[in-house]
Amino acid sequence: xxxxxxxxxxxxxxxxxxxxxxxxxxxxxxxxxxxxxxxxxxxxxxxxxxxxxxxxxxxxxxxxxxxxxxxxxxxxxxxxxxxxxxxxxxxxxxxxxxxxxxxxxxxxxxxxxxxxxxxxxxxxxxxxxxxxxxxxxxxxxxxxxxxxxxxxxxxxxxxxx
Amino acid sequence: xxxxxxxxxxxxxxxxxxxxxxxxxxxxxxxxxxxxxxxxxxxxxxxxxxxxxxxxxxxxxxxxxxxxxxxxxxxxxxxxxxxxxxxxxxxxxxxxxxxxxxxxxxxxxxxxxxxxxxxxxxxxxxxxxxxxxxxxxxxxxxxxxxxxxxxxxxxxxxxxxxxxxxxxxxxxxxxxxxxxxxxxxxxxxxxxxxxxxxxxxxxxxxxxxxxxxxxxxxxxxxxxxxxxxxxxxxxxxxxxxxxxxxxxxxxxxxxxxxxxxxxxxxxxxxxxxxxxxxxxx
Numbered sequence: 001x002x003x004x005x006x007x008x009x010x011x012x013x014x015x016x017x018x019x020x021x022x023x024x025x026x027x028x029x030x031x032x033x034x035x036x037x038x039x040x041x042x043x044x045x046x047x048x049x050x051x052x053x054x055x056x057x058x059x060x061x062x063x064x065x066x067x068x069x070x071x072x073x074x075x076x077x078x079x080x081x082x083x084x085x086x087x088x089x090x091x092x093x094x095x096x097x098x099x100x101x102x103x104x105x106x107x108x109x110x111x112x113x114x115x116x117x118x119x120x121x122x123x124x125x126x127x128x129x130x131x132x133x134x135x136x137x138x139x140x141x142x143x144x145x146x147x148x149x150x151x152x153x154x155x156x157x158x159x160x161x
Numbered sequence: 162x163x164x165x166x167x168x169x170x171x172x173x174x175x176x177x178x179x180x181x182x183x184x185x186x187x188x189x190x191x192x193x194x195x196x197x198x199x200x201x202x203x204x205x206x207x208x209x210x211x212x213x214x215x216x217x218x219x220x221x222x223x224x225x226x227x228x229x230x231x232x233x234x235x236x237x238x239x240x241x242x243x244x245x246x247x248x249x250x251x252x253x254x255x256x257x258x259x260x261x262x263x264x265x266x267x268x269x270x271x272x273x274x275x276x277x278x279x280x281x282x283x284x285x286x287x288x289x290x291x292x293x294x295x296x297x298x299x300x301x302x303x304x305x306x307x308x309x310x311x312x313x314x315x316x317x318x319x320x321x322x323x324x325x326x327x328x329x330x331x332x333x334x335x336x337x338x339x340x341x342x343x344x345x346x347x348x349x350x351x352x353x354x355x356x357x358x359x360x361x362x363x364x365x366x367x368x369x370x371x372x373x374x375x376x377x378x379x380x381x382x383x384x385x386x387x388x389x390x391x392x393x394x395x396x397x398x399x400x401x402x403x404x405x406x407x408x409x410x411x412x413x414x415x416x417x418x419x420x421x422x423x424x425x426x427x428x429x430x431x432x433x434x435x436x437x438x439x440x441x442x
Contacts, residue, residue, distance in 0.1 A: 072355025
């Protein structure tokens with residue numbers, strides 16, 4: 001049985017939402033930055049032991065707060081990946097407020113908070129940054145190397161079914 | 162008198178005495194026993210019990226039937242009200258096709274058909290095209306009617322998508338040709354509808370048509386889902402209304418009669434294919 005689920009990617013602009021999506025769906029990465037206008041939709045099937053999950057990924061244009069994202073893009077979401085850029089503190093300064101507000105807006109929808117661009121730091125630098133974060137991250141990822149990307153989406157698929 | 166005869170005598174006398182004293186009670190006792198046996202038979206024999214009880218039940222039933230509004234009216238009204246409040250979405254979905262169809266049939270269709278007829282008559286009478294057609298028909302020897310029909314492109318339904326509102330989950334689709342990923346189309350159509358709503362800040366208005374070259378996508382919104390129909394050719398008002406009615410019928414007859422499959426992709430594809438292939442093979 002295949003179950004369809006809407007997944008939305010949220011976070012500031014330039015944190016790597018589109019790169020994570022591209023890496024997950026097409027296993028590709030580009031150094032060139034291109035802004036997402038509105039929303040880009042991709043699809044990928046994730047196989048779980050009991051069923052297949054057809055993930056309709058809504059890669060939404062970056063905004064400093066999810067409240068600036070059109071409501072209709074968020075409504076009906078079954079899962080959320082909230083991405084922060086470990087190199088830019090302003091992308092996670094309001095993380096706790098943002099997540100609390102999202103949980104209120106979409107109750108019972110699983111939210112995975114991801115720290116992207118892992119590849120740009122040493123182990124020591126990474127742990128220093130992670131300790132400064134207002135919330136604990138679900139995982140650190142690198143859209144460039146693909147590290148943890150599939151695992152994050154698969155984990156979200158499990159949480160959604 | 163012998164000793165044995167002496168012993169029998171008082172016993173006989175006592176028996177006789179008892180008979181004399183308890184005669185009435187004994188009769189009553191026998192009567193009661195008979196009645197109890199009869200009653201027990203009445204209770205244990207279905208037909209006999211039915212014979213006794215049926216008239217009482219019939220009386221009660223006809224009383225309830227006659228006084229139903231007074232007896233249960235307020236309770237029923239409350240229950241229906243509560244049911245409607247608790248499942249407003251389903252009620253809207255169930256009523257929408259019927260209400261929509263009625264209104265459309267008696268107001269919109271008639272007005273548009275009338276308007277089209279007037280336009281057609283005016284166009285036919287005075288248009289330059291009509292003179293060209295007449296001239297061409299006169300030169301080629303073909304009938305004018307044939308000439309006009311070949312000019313017109315019949316509208317044809319190419320694809321139908323039923324998509325869950327907001328989540329963009331494709332509930333069902335039907336297509337005459339192989340097209341790109343249907344889930345992606347459903348996603349983009351949903352995003353486009355959302356964008357139009359947000360951009361023009363019209364919460365209670367819907368995007369109804371999308372046009373590209375010779376194709377047109379007609380959108381019909383319901384409470385929990387929407388239907389998108391891709392049409393090739395020239396879409397006139399009559400075709401639009403007919404397609405609208407078909408969708409309303411399908412929703413009423415098929416979608417609303419099925420239990421919703423939460424998140425299960427494509428569960429309406431097969432009924433959709435069957436329904437529309439019957440109508441337009």
